[in-house]
Amino acid sequence: xALVKHPNRIRLAMLGMVDGNGHPYSWSAIINGDYDPxxxxxxxxxxxxxxxxxxxxxxxxxxxVKVTHVWCDxxxxxxxxxxxxxxxxxxxxxxxxxxxxxxxxxPTDKGWEHLARAKPFIEAGMPLFIDKPLTxxxxxxxxxxxxxxxxxxxxxxxxxxxxxxxxxxxxxxSEVGQMRLLTITTHKSWERYGIHALEAVYPFLAPGGWLxxxxxxxxxxxxxxxxHRDGVEIVLAAIQDLVGAFGILSVCGTHGYLSGRFSDSFxxxxxxxEVFVDYLRTGNPPFDFSQTVEQMKIIIAGIRSRxxxxxxxxxxxxxx
Numbered sequence: 052x053a054l055v056k057h058p059n060r061i062r063l064a065m066l067g068m069v070d071g072n073g074h075p076y077s078w079s080a081i082i083n084g085d086y087d088p089x090x091x092x093x094x095x096x097x098x099x100x101x102x103x104x105x106x107x108x109x110x111x112x113x114x115x116v117k118v119t120h121v122w123c124d125x126x127x128x129x130x131x132x133x134x135x136x137x138x139x140x141x142x143x144x145x146x147x148x149x150x151x152x153x154x155x156x157x158p159t160d161k162g163w164e165h166l167a168r169a170k171p172f173i174e175a176g177m178p179l180f181i182d183k184p185l186t187x188x189x190x191x192x193x194x195x196x197x198x199x200x201x202x203x204x205x206x207x208x209x210x211x212x213x214x215x216x217x218x219x220x221x222x223x224x225s226e227v228g229q230m231r232l233l234t235i236t237t238h239k240s241w242e243r244y245g246i247h248a249l250e251a252v253y254p255f256l257a258p259g260g261w262l263x264x265x266x267x268x269x270x271x272x273x274x275x276x277x278x279h280r281d282g283v284e285i286v287l288a289a290i291q292d293l294v295g296a297f298g299i300l301s302v303c304g305t306h307g308y309l310s311g312r313f314s315d316s317f318x319x320x321x322x323x324x325e326v327f328v329d330y331l332r333t334g335n336p337p338f339d340f341s342q343t344v345e346q347m348k349i350i351i352a353g354i355r356s357r358x359x360x361x362x363x364x365x366x367x368x369x370x371x
Contacts, residue, residue: 054178054204055153058332059115064148065132067159067168068123071239073099074158074182074320075123079136081321084112090135094128102317110317116328118156120148146171154178154331160243162187162350165207166194173203180327183209184246184350185343189369192347196371199340206327206336207343209250210319213326216311217251217300227304230255234286234301238293241266241273241353248275248287249349251300251313256283258342264352267361275353287353344371 055061063082068075073096080086080103088100103111120140123129129141142148145168148155155172157165162184172179185207186192198205211217224230233255237248260280268274268288277285298313313319326337345366352364 052334054331054334057153061116061154061328061331062119062152063116064120064122064142064145064152064155065118065138065158066122066145066148066155067157068125068128068132069159069161069164072158072160072182074160075121075128075132076135077103077316077320078156078158078324079118079121079132079138081111081317082113082116082118082324083136083138085137086111087135087137090131094131094135102315106317110321113321113325113328120152122148149175149177152177154180154327156180156182156327158182160184162242162246162347163191166191169205173198173205176203178331179205180324181205181207183207183250184243185347187242187347187350187354189351189371192344192351192369193371195347196344206330208323208326209246210316210323211247211251211298211313212254213319213322214251214298214313215315215318216313217254220300220302220309220311221255223309224255224302224304226307227302227309228306230281230283230302230304232284232286232301232303234288234303236288236290236293236296236299238297239289239291240270241275241289241350241357245273245275245287245289245350245353246346247298248289249346251298252285252287253342253346255302256285257281258339258345261345261349261366263363263365264349264356265361265363266353266357268357270357273353273357275356277349 235248237244271291273289275287302309348369356364
């Protein structure tokens with residue numbers, strides 16, 4: 052059963068913007084199917100223009116879906132996003148969209164803020180897409196779990212789950228024999244980008260089997276060792292200035308190895324948004340919520356381990 056009244060005419064609100072994250076520009080342009088590059092450049096995101104302009108005619112746009120309302124933490128950002136993606140309505144506060152749109156997108160990547168950003172819309176019964184990570188705090192995770200048990204509708208993923216490059220590697224896993232080691236790199240912080248690294252490798256392993264996490268790094272250079280019940284060791288590196296080595300994944304096994312690098316941001320973002328739209332139209336979640344809970348436990352365990360001198364933290368410690 053559809054989660055929205057008119058599945059073929061879905062109105063979305065894009066709500067929020069934080070430093071270093073241009074998703075309100077790119078996601079709105081991808082959904083609406085047209086954009087003005089100058090406001091995106093003025094906002095400081097030339098990389099978005101690079102991958103949007105590289106797409107063939109007709110690649111942008113999701114049929115039957117429009118971002119009709121926008122709000123940003125800084126009103127100047129909202130004006131630029133609205134002009135860039137041709138969004139008709141700028142609202143003064145996020146709650147102003149309640150009753151005017153069918154679903155809400157929160158495109159910010161500071162997990163510790165997401166509970167407060169989501170709360171008005173969860174309580175209003177509106178479906179939500181929340182950018183990665185859903186949260187990085189144990190008490191907040193417990194609240195999201197409570198909301199899920201109450202039947203509230205929200206989805207949170209990293210675009211790395213939909214990486215074209217890594218999907219191709221998964222099709223070739225027979226070449227490595229039995230997997231023994233997965234490694235993945237990202238820049239920025241563990242709190243904001245650790246989920247990118249995690250969700251890149253997560254589909255390679257059985258969900259529900261992650262055991263423990265040790266973070267022997269620092270806030271600027273997180274080196275996270277996770278263990279899985281299938282006998283696979285996972286190393287996730289989130290180093291603040293590792294910009295030139297974002298998204299390099301290696302799969303090592305008993306007979307060989309594979310490696311790949313994430314590069315097609317447009318494909319991953321569009322697929323991520325299409326999956327949310329499909330959820331709105333069908334009512335069928337793309338994966339079980341337990342996977343999101345497990346991922347957030349890993350993120351939280353990575354922070355706890357780092358704060359406790361690299362202690363091995365069992366996921367069972369994190370109670371939801």
